[in-house]
Amino acid sequence: xxxxxxxxxxxxxxxxxxxxxxxxxxxxxxxxxAAVFSEEAYNAICSFLGANWYAVAATLVLAAGFLIHIIxxxxxxxxxxxxxxxxxYAVNVRPKxxxxxxxxxxxxxxxxxxxxxxxxxQFWYKMMFAELMGHHEVALGSGMVSPQDGAAFIxxxxxxxxxxxxxxxxxxxLWFHLTHGFWxxxxxxxWSNGIWLKRWQAISNIFATLICLAFAFVTIFFYLKSIL
Amino acid sequence: MDxxxxxxxxxxxxxxxxxxxxxETYKLNNVSQGSSFLEMLDVLNEQLVNEGxxxxxxxxxxxxxxxxxxxxxxxxxxxxxxxxxxxCQLHMRKFDDGATIxxxxxxxxxxxxxxxxxxxxxxxxxxxxxxxxxxxxxxGIPDANAIPIxxxxxxxxxxxxxxxxxxxxxxxxxxxxAMLFVSAKVSQLALLPQGxxxxxxxxxxxxxxxxxxxxxxxxxxxxxxxxxxxxVSISNIARLNREYIAAKxxx
Ligand code: HEM
Ligand code: SF4
Ligand code: FES
Numbered sequence: 001x002x003x004x005x006x007x008x009x010x011x012x013x014x015x016x017x018x019x020x021x022x023x024x025x026x027x028x029x030x031x032x033x034a035a036v037f038s039e040e041a042y043n044a045i046c047s048f049l050g051a052n053w054y055a056v057a058a059t060l061v062l063a064a065g066f067l068i069h070i071i072x073x074x075x076x077x078x079x080x081x082x083x084x085x086x087x088x089y090a091v092n093v094r095p096k097x098x099x100x101x102x103x104x105x106x107x108x109x110x111x112x113x114x115x116x117x118x119x120x121x122q123f124w125y126k127m128m129f130a131e132l133m134g135h136h137e138v139a140l141g142s143g144m145v146s147p148q149d150g151a152a153f154i155x156x157x158x159x160x161x162x163x164x165x166x167x168x169x170x171x172x173x174l175w176f177h178l179t180h181g182f183w184x185x186x187x188x189x190x191w192s193n194g195i196w197l198k199r200w201q202a203i204s205n206i207f208a209t210l211i212c213l214a215f216a217f218v219t220i221f222f223y224l225k226s227i228l
Numbered sequence: 229m230d231x232x233x234x235x236x237x238x239x240x241x242x243x244x245x246x247x248x249x250x251x252e253t254y255k256l257n258n259v260s261q262g263s264s265f266l267e268m269l270d271v272l273n274e275q276l277v278n279e280g281x282x283x284x285x286x287x288x289x290x291x292x293x294x295x296x297x298x299x300x301x302x303x304x305x306x307x308x309x310x311x312x313x314x315x316c317q318l319h320m321r322k323f324d325d326g327a328t329i330x331x332x333x334x335x336x337x338x339x340x341x342x343x344x345x346x347x348x349x350x351x352x353x354x355x356x357x358x359x360x361x362x363x364x365x366x367x368g369i370p371d372a373n374a375i376p377i378x379x380x381x382x383x384x385x386x387x388x389x390x391x392x393x394x395x396x397x398x399x400x401x402x403x404x405x406a407m408l409f410v411s412a413k414v415s416q417l418a419l420l421p422q423g424x425x426x427x428x429x430x431x432x433x434x435x436x437x438x439x440x441x442x443x444x445x446x447x448x449x450x451x452x453x454x455x456x457x458x459x460v461s462i463s464n465i466a467r468l469n470r471e472y473i474a475a476k477x478x479x
Contacts, residue, residue, distance in 0.1 A: 007405075007445040008435060008472045076445045083404030083444030085337035090238075090251065091330045093304030095400075095454035102449040103402055184448040187462070190470030194463045 008188075010076060015188035017069035018181050022211075024062055025174075029214040032154075036221050039151035046150035051131035059128065070113065077106045101180040108177040115170035122157055123150075158219055159226030167219050171212040178208035230261035233325040237272065239284055240332045242341050245348075249341065251330075261321035265308060266291060266298060268320050285344040291316040293457065296392030299399070300345055301332040306396035306455045314394065314457045334399035338406065338443050349395045351441045352409060356393075359433035360413045362423055381419045388415035390458040397452035397460075403444035408452035410438050411468035412460045418471055428475035435472055 003009040035042035049055040094103065101108060126138045130147040137144040145152040157163045182204035186192055192200055234257045242249030256275065259268050266288050273283035289297035298315040302308035308318040323329060331345060339347040389412075397408035414431050417423025423430075446465060453462045 002476045005439070006435060006472075006476075007407075007439050007443075008469055009476070011445055011447075011469075012473060076447070080403035080405070080444040080447070083337050083442055084402060085335055085404065087335045087341075089301060089304065089332055089335055091301075091304035091332070095305070095451055097454050098450050102447065103451075105447060180448075187448050187466050188446075188469055190466050190468075190473060192463060192466040194461060197463060197466070 010072060010079075011188045013068065014072045014076060015185040017065050017072065018185045020065045021069060022178065022182065022185075024065070025178075025211055029211050032218040033214055035151055035154055036218055042151050042154075043149055046127065047148040049128070050148050051128060055128070056132070070109070073106060073109055099180055101176040102184070105177060105180060108173050111173040112170065112177060115166065115173070118166065119170075122163075123153055127153065154218070154222050155226065158222035161223065164219055164223045168216060171215050171219075174215075175208050175212040178211065179204050182207055230321055231325075232258045232260055233320065233323065233327070235259055235268075235323060235326070236328040238328060238330045239272075239345070241284070241344055242333075244343060245340050249344075259320055261319065261323075263320050264291070264316055265300070265302065265318040265320065266316050285342075285346045287346050288316060293317045294392060296394040299334050299347065299349075299394060299396070301334060301399060303330055306334070306399045307394075307457050311454075312457060312459050314392070317457075334395055336395075336398045336401075336404045336443075338398055338404060338441055339395055347395075349393075351443070352393050352395060352406070354441060355406065355410060355434050355437045356413060358437035359426070359430040360417070362417060363426065364422075375421055377420060385416050385419040388412040388419070388460065388464050391416075391456075391460050392458060394457060396455050396457060398443060400451040400455040401444065401446075402449060402451065403447055404442075405446040405452070406438050406441075406443040407446040407465050407468065408456060408460055408462065410434050411462075411464035414468050414471060415464040418467065427471055428478065431468060431471040431475050435468070 001009075003013055031042070031045050034045065049058075094100070126140065127147045127150065130138045135147060138147050140152060140156050158167075183192075183197070183200040186200050187197070234255070237254045237256060238251045239254060240249055241252045254272060254276075256268070256272055259271065263271075266286070269284060269286055276283050287297045287299055289295045291298075293314045293316060296314075298307075300307065300315045302315070302318070307313060307315045308322065310318050310322050333339075333341050333345045334347045334349075338351045339349055342348050391409060391412035393409060395409070398404055398406045414427075414434060417430065418427040448462065448465070450462055453460065
């Protein structure tokens with residue numbers, strides 16, 4: 001099967017799973033921004049995305065997307081290290097035009113997964129998972145809240161400066177991953193040429209900045225709200 | 229103005245493919261800045277021979293930037309710090325008096341060291357043999373305008389055909405990927421009517437050979453393009469991806 005045993009096939013899987021994750025991020029960021037304008041609207045989305053079969057199914061698809069992307073990332077990275085060989089250059093220089101992110105996609109991905117773990121224990125585990133376990137109330141700080149009360153979770157966690165700082169680091173790593181990832185995915189599919197390459201790179205930068213700013217905006221907004 | 233400079237060279241010495249290599253340091257005085265990097269190495273070798281030592285083995289042939297034989301990783305760059313030149317076209321005026329210059333062979337699993345700075349680049353020839361040609365007997369030289377070709381396509385094909393197969397792309401790539409080379413060789417034919425007929429078969433065969441030989445998976449870092457002495461563009465890689473994916477979807 002060429003998607004498994006050819007380099008371009010493997011890259012195509014990486015690219016499509018990456019674009020799929022980007023679409024998810026777009027959705028997630030828009031949903032978060034809703035919380036700034038109306039916590040009721042946000043909670044309506046949260047209860048809609050609770051323990052319903054369609055939300056669980058979507059979560060499974062999403063998890064599969066992540067898994068495929070990560071498994072292929074590990075596999076590609078190992079193959080590429082082997083292709084590089086065990087002898088390293090004594091002098092290494094990164095040429096101009098070569099983005100730092102492009103050479104550190106795996107590390108950036110690992111940082112993203114690491115924080116994803118934190119995010120999961122804070123939100124998903126106490127929300128969708130709690131609901132799936134049949135709980136109608138979960139402990140949050142000193143009180144009990146409904147697992148569908150997403151706004152309460154946001155208010156609670158984003159009032160803590162350390163949590164806020166950690167999330168901001170996460171967004172920065174994500175930003176770097178996306179500035180390269182987006183145009184790289186398009187290039188891998190082959191939708192690029194001398195003119196469009198520059199355009200896709202510009203679009204990548206704008207797009208990554210917008211997504212990460214949206215996440216950061218919500219995080220900072222709720223922190224400021226908690227101290228003011 | 230060019231002058232004569234004194235330099236220190238750190239050169240990779242390795243007796244054979246299986247031996248362990250190491251850097252040797254040599255001092256070279258009164259090197260003319262008007263000489264090329266390879267001429268400077270000739271001077272070094274003369275000095276070594278006079279001292280009764282083994283000369284440094286390095287590849288070279290045309291010494292005018294067209295054959296692709298010269299290589300060398302100089303101060304962290306394939307073909308040295310200048311852009312869009314091969315090592316034979318690199319001048320010593322790019323280096324200052326008192327400079328220390330580190331010279332390494334291409335380091336990539338696909339290009340094993342033969343001796344010192346010489347590496348085995350036969351892998352690229354094998355990829356060409358897998359399909360980098362047009363399999364018709366062309367007979368005599370046809371009239372230039374017998375087959376009309378749009379100027380844009382002709383230019384793109386010529387730019388791709390500028391590739392001299394030197395291997396700097398794979399040597400520069402952190403993934404040891406040969407995609408820039410393969411994409412140039414696929415593009416130069418796929419863009420032209422004579423080459424289009426076999427385009428799908430060619431893309432599949434050359435990529436399969438490239439993978440079989442253990443070259444890496446391209447992650448679009450663009451190091452190859454930045455270091456290519458012929459400035460071959462990664463838009464060729466996008467074309468190869470397109471050709472390959474289309475060919476596989478048709479199967
Ligand atoms: C929200 C999460 C993520 C998104 C949106 C995302 C997106 C992308 C995109 C669009 C690409 C480009 C694909 C291509 O060039 O064909 C990519 C590449 C890559 N990703 Fe991710 N990714 C995410 C998480 C991860 C994780 C968790 C890892 C690994 C631990 C990872 C590792 C990689 C690697 C190694 C590449 C290959 C570099 C490349 O091809 O340019 N990514 N990612
Ligand atoms: S694409 Fe450039 S770097 Fe690669 S072999 Fe051809 S000329 Fe050399
Ligand atoms: S020796 Fe022929 S290109 Fe340098």
